[in-house]
Amino acid sequence: MQSVxxxxxxxxxxxxxxxxxxxxxxxxxxxxxxxxxxxxxxxQQREILVxxxxxxxxxxxxxxxxxxxxxxxxxxxxxxxxxxxxxxxxRWKDMSPEARHQMRALHGALRELPDAExxxxxxxxxxxxxxQRRAWVAAHPPRDAHGATAARARDPR
Amino acid sequence: xxxxxxxxxxxxxxxxxxxxAAIEQVPTRALHQLRMRRRAAAPAPARVPARIRGWSVAxxxxxxxxxxxxxxxxxxxxxxxxxxxxxxxxxxxTAALADDPIDAVASLDEDPDFYLWLASSDAQLLALx
Numbered sequence: 001m002q003s004v005x006x007x008x009x010x011x012x013x014x015x016x017x018x019x020x021x022x023x024x025x026x027x028x029x030x031x032x033x034x035x036x037x038x039x040x041x042x043x044q045q046r047e048i049l050v051x052x053x054x055x056x057x058x059x060x061x062x063x064x065x066x067x068x069x070x071x072x073x074x075x076x077x078x079x080x081x082x083x084x085x086x087x088x089x090x091r092w093k094d095m096s097p098e099a100r101h102q103m104r105a106l107h108g109a110l111r112e113l114p115d116a117e118x119x120x121x122x123x124x125x126x127x128x129x130x131x132q133r134r135a136w137v138a139a140h141p142p143r144d145a146h147g148a149t150a151a152r153a154r155d156p157r
Numbered sequence: 158x159x160x161x162x163x164x165x166x167x168x169x170x171x172x173x174x175x176x177x178a179a180i181e182q183v184p185t186r187a188l189h190q191l192r193m194r195r196r197a198a199a200p201a202p203a204r205v206p207a208r209i210r211g212w213s214v215a216x217x218x219x220x221x222x223x224x225x226x227x228x229x230x231x232x233x234x235x236x237x238x239x240x241x242x243x244x245x246x247x248x249x250x251t252a253a254l255a256d257d258p259i260d261a262v263a264s265l266d267e268d269p270d271f272y273l274w275l276a277s278s279d280a281q282l283l284a285l286x
Contacts, residue, residue, distance in 0.1 A: 054256045056265070073269045081273060088275035089264060091284075099284065106283060107271055125283055 102133060104142035 025039065038046070057064060079083060092100065110118050126138065180188075264272075274280050 049258050053265075054263045056262045067265045070265045070267075070269055072265075074264060077269065077273075084276040085264075085269050085272040088272035088280075089260065091275045091280075092267065092272065093263070094175065095284075103275065103280065104271075107274055107280075122279070122283065150217075 102137050105137045105140050108142050111141050138150065 035041070035045075041049075057136065060067070074082065074085070095103065110121060113121060125133065125136075
């Protein structure tokens with residue numbers, strides 16, 4: 001009687017050993033049940049996720065250069081800067097339209113001043129009453145990316 | 158003692174001639190038996206045992222099967238290179254563009270440095286609210 005296993009039996013044994021390895025060769029991100037990592041999404045799923053950005057791009061031809069410039073700036077940031085930027089975005093979302101208008105104006109003015117004058121404006125601003133701040137913003141309206149005066153409270157919310 | 162090439166060649170030729178003459182003197186039956194014994198004494202060519210051949214075939218088939226199963230488990234659409242060519246966000250951009258697609262769009266509404274400033278303690282002190 002032959003004690004050596006037949007090739008068929010050996011094949012079955014090898015398959016039994018290979019199947020666990022094949023099943024482990026799924027998405028390398030080992031994400032929990034639900035959606036996989038970006039690289040494992042189908043083309044259709046990625047299209048769905050990118051759709052809002054594509055719609056905004058197509059809807060605003062005049063803003064495409066600055067959109068691209070801002071995306072490039074995000075990429076240049078360090079991970080810590082991006083985290084802080086997202087934090088700033090959240091604060092922006094929580095601001096009223098008037099507060100947004102004022103912060104835009106203030107940031108625009110501060111950015112253009114030398115250090116000493118910048119510090120002085122900060123101190124003045126802190127000391128201003130709400131009415132005084134509104135008057136200051138009316139006199140120093142925020143500018144858009146092209147340098148033109150931005151319309152007040154035109155926020156996409 | 159010096160070796161003369163011409164003498165060596167002549168000697169070699171003479172020795173071969175003597176050997177050929179001697180071979181002709183040996184009976185044919187004896188020559189045949191000598192050949193048979195020479196073949197029997199030579200090492201046999203290596204042959205793969207049947208069981209090792211069987212394992213090799215089985216392993217090869219299993220490997221092909223495992224690859225086929227693995228290929229079927231990989232999504233058929235959009236390898237990374239295709240999406241990169243189509244202009245899909247890089248990992249850095251997706252990390253920058255916040256937690257959902259709407260935030261990703263909002264991140265491009267304002268200057269990223271403005272968002273940075275808003276997160277600073279300076280801006281918090283200056284904020285109206």
